[in-house]
Amino acid sequence: MTLTEPEPRTAVATHCPYCALQCGMSLTAGEGAEVEVAPRQFPTNAGGLCQKGWTSGSLLTSPARLTTPLIRLDGELRPASWDAALGLIAGKLAEIQARHGKDAVAVFGGGGLTNEKSYLLGKFARVALGTSQVDYNGRFCMSSAAAAGNRAFGLDRGLPFPLTDLADADVVLLVGANPAETMPPLVKHLERAKSLGGLIVADPRRTPTAEQANLHLTPSPGKDLALALGILHALVAESGVDQPYMDERTRGFSAVWRIASRWWPERAERVTGVSAADQRTVAAKLANARNAYILTARGAEQHATGADTVSAWINLALALGLPGKPGSGFGCLTGQGNGQGGREHGQKADQLPGYRKIDDPAAREHVARVWGVDPAEIPGPGRSAYELLDALGTADGPRALLVFGSNPVVSAPHSAHIADRLSTVEFLGCADLVLSETSALADVVLPVTQWAEEDGTMTNLEGRVLLRKRALDPPPGVRTDLDVLAGLATRLGQPAERFPTDAETVFDELRAASKGGLADYSGISYDRLRAGEALYWPVPEATHPGTPRMFLDRFAHPDGKARFVPVEHSGPAEPPDTEFPLQATTGRVLQHYQSGAQTRLVDELTEAVPEAFVEVHPDTAARAGLADGDWARIASRRGETVARVRCVPSMGIDLVFLPFHFPGAQRANLFTNPALDPTSRMPEFKVCAVKLSIVDGA
Incomplete structure (x- = not known):
């Protein structure tokens, strides 16, 4: 009896369906077989995949798929x-x-x-x-970054340089970004900066990304703009600006300095909670770096002042002479695929x-x-x-x-x-x-x-x-x-x-x-x-090689110069008060994506994170009569949600965090604030006033 060899299955080179990293992967499928996923070498992920990417094939054969109108x-x-x-x-x-x-x-x-x-x-x-x-x-994702980029550069492309350029950086400042969870393969591009002591993360939470940082700044939610002003003040005071670059390639710094001159680091410390010493350290590290990058993400952008906040960080980058400089730059980490x-x-x-x-x-x-x-x-x-x-x-x-x-x-x-x-x-x-x-x-x-x-x-x-x-x-x-x-x-x-x-x-x-x-x-x-x-892009002709690095010669404004945009700090649209004394912020976890409609159908991912949770300082939980593992009610003026308590000692005493991937009564967006940025029309997802209480009968 002769055994027939099974036909070899063909692997198709493609990209992950989730985040904007668009990691390279290969899919192999056969008749009646599960789809096999394997990472492949591609510049953004260099052969790596996160847990979502590894499990992405399972949704293709999920019994939850719709197959008829x-x-x-x-x-x-x-x-x-x-x-x-x-x-x-x-x-x-x-x-x-x-x-x-x-x-x-x-x-x-x-x-x-x-x-x-x-x-x-x-x-x-x-x-x-x-x-x-x-x-x-x-x-709801990139509109504030887009508005700020258009104002400053005349054009919005999230990263105006290849991601692999980050691997040669001495200093990288991440503002409101948590790539260790949202796009894990990106982190390998930050290894050199970390090895040189130059990985800086600004985030109210001690996220997995902040855990890897050489310096973690913890501004109060909604105060990032004031932090940027404080660091810019320190930069100017210590003669760290790139004056020739500003003279040749920018316009409008004097109007920005009229505001930043009033934001000495000690004043910014009182507003943000970030020490004046740390602000001066960041300014010095950026000014002395051979190659440096400033990158923002949703933590800085999803505010009713998100466009101005991003503009403040762009102003800092322009004062340092980073945008359009080979080996340095400013960029925003796009979220969706x-x-x-x-x-x-x-x-x-x-x-x-x-x-x-x-x-x-x-x-x-x-x-x-x-x-x-x-x-x-x-x-x-x-x-x-x-x-x-x-x-x-x-x-x-x-x-x-x-x-x-x-x-x-x-x-x-x-x-x-x-x-x-x-x-x-x-x-x-x-x-x-x-x-x-x-x-x-x-x-x-x-x-x-x-x-x-x-x-x-x-x-x-x-x-x-x-x-x-x-x-x-x-x-x-x-x-x-x-x-x-x-x-x-x-x-x-x-x-x-x-x-x-x-x-x-x-x-x-x-x-x-x-x-x-x-x-x-x-x-x-x-x-x-x-x-x-x-x-x-841009690729204007069939023979054009493309534009991996933008702004090397000129910016997209008619005169070729970038614009400093004067912005002032105003704080969250809804500060805490006696009725709602805590501040809530929302974000992602590694295992889930966006509203969770897809990832909640993947068994491996739901087993890892099956339900909503609220991170809270143990003392804050205790004051509300809550302990680790209890069900808590988180309420704002708009609504309330329920989530399982996780006591996290590194959390601020007045801060709670919830992921936004879960449906029904566990929707974090039941309480979030729809106050809109006047320029980008971005809602203020990242901070609102809430109170914490026990769920009756839980």
């Missing part, structure tokens, strides 16, 4: 055909717009969608629906493809020409993410909502209020992988493909465009988001050729629409990406 009948979601589901959505949207106007229908996207989906979603909203009401969950590309190509309320402004007549004319429409037909700016959700069902707000790649019932601030707004709309449609907390409320749910089941491009935190290749077939009955948008568009009267379903065809149109814009992808092609070229 669902329509709500008699209060229950029931299986339906694609034709019935798409027809119902298109009919409802057309009917609502006929009664209430074009802006009665809104679209809400996500920072995990591919560039092709982001582009076509924005086009669908503005052309097929004719609505201005389109935004995305990246408004396509958080960079997702904000460049039109799913944001005020933007058109190529990072163009929607109220710019030349931008409207260029994009309209690519789309084959009259520029006057493109709507103007719409509401930002929270404002859009808050307006649902109101007299002048949207009466219907389509959601792609987002779960605002868990991820939006004041989430019980947002869930209530969703309940008031005449129609809610969702395209989703699984029945998330938001899609469970929908009138129609459409099952769509996952990352490994489709082709598409992502733009990682460095601005590098990556081709994520299809590795396996989707389950029967599942379609891509591009198919969904095309199916809806044609039912709404659009010509089929205006909404292609092939990812490469959509990308070629995106290239044309982005040409000449700040985020110019016109020289990038699938063929170049398949050939392995490392292409960082």
Whole structure:
């Protein structure tokens, strides 16, 4: 008897579906077999993966996957055909717009969608629906950093240099960043700075990243701007500024110094809690470094003053002469998988493809020409993410909502209020992988493909465009988001050729629409990406090598100079008081991602962190009658959540921390503050006033 050798299974090179590090991995799948994940060598992860990456294949075969459209009948979601589901959505949207106007229908996207989906979603909203009401969950993630980068540099690219440049740094200052949990492979790029005593972390908590730091600064939540002013004052007082750089490459320092001159380190110490000595140490380390970087993340940005806070750190970086200097720089660590590309190509309320402004007549004319429409037909700016959700069902707000790649019932601030707004709309449609907390409320749910089941491009935190290749077939009955948008568009009267379903065809149109814009992808092609070229935007021509390091010669303002932006400290929108004496901050844990809709379905991850917890100082817990392992109620003026107590001696006496990945009564966003940054429209996720108490009967 001759045994037949099994056919070898082919490994497909791809990228992780989670954070913006976009770690390189290989997927191997066979008939009826589990999908095997293996790390591969790629610059951002250098052969490493975090626990989420290692387990990412399990969701592809999860029994929780949606595989058929669902329509709500008699209060229950029931299986339906694609034709019935798409027809119902298109009919409802057309009917609502006929009664209430074009802006009665809104679209809400996500920072995990591919560039092709982001582009076509924005086009669908503005052309097929004719609505201005389109935004995305990246408004909750990178909008403050984007606003500050645009003000200072004339352009926003999270990291304007390759991540691997950090490996040669003498000093790295991380502000509100915890990559040891949020993107662990990044930490290996910080080893040299740490070995030289130059890894500095500013964070109210002693996070796993702070544990590795040579110097941990612990500013009170919402006080980062004052800390930046104190360090800048120390830098100037000790003659640490790079005056030739400022004279040649910047404008506006005098206005910034008029504010910073009043923020001597001792004053900043009284406000922030960070010692004046430590502020002067940081200033000296940065000034004396051969290569130095300042990097911000959500801890600095998710505030009602987030754009100004990032501007304060950019001001410090400019005074040091870091941006645009080879081997040094300023950057922001993008969170979501396509958080960079997702904000460049039109799913944001005020933007058109190529990072163009929607109220710019030349931008409207260029994009309209690519789309084959009259520029006057493109709507103007719409509401930002929270404002859009808050307006649902109101007299002048949207009466219907389509959601792609987002779960605002868990991820939006004041989430019980947002869930209530969703309940008031005449129609809610969702395209989703699984029945998330938001899609469970929908009138129609459409099952769509996952990352490994489709082709598409992502733009990682460095601005590098990556081709994520299809590795396996989707389950029967599942379609891509591009198919969904095309199916809806044609039912709404659009010509089929205006909404292609092939990812490469959509990308070629995106290239044309982005040409000449700040985020110019016109020289990038699938063929170049398949050939392995490392292409960082802008890439304005087919022969252009890309731009891995930006601002080496000039910044993106017309005169080529960066702008100092004068900003003043004002503190949190909601300080603690006698009724709510504690400050709450939220964030991620290593095992979960965003709203947790995907990672909570992975057994290994839920076994590691199965429920919400609240980190609190033992003395603070004791004063509330709580001990380690008890269930606590954390309440603010907006709502309350419950979580398991973790007593952590390193926590500030007036500070509590909760992860935001959990649903239901454990949603951290039940109590978070929707106060918005006036520039970026970012909600103040990172700090609000709360009180702690025992859960009755627990």
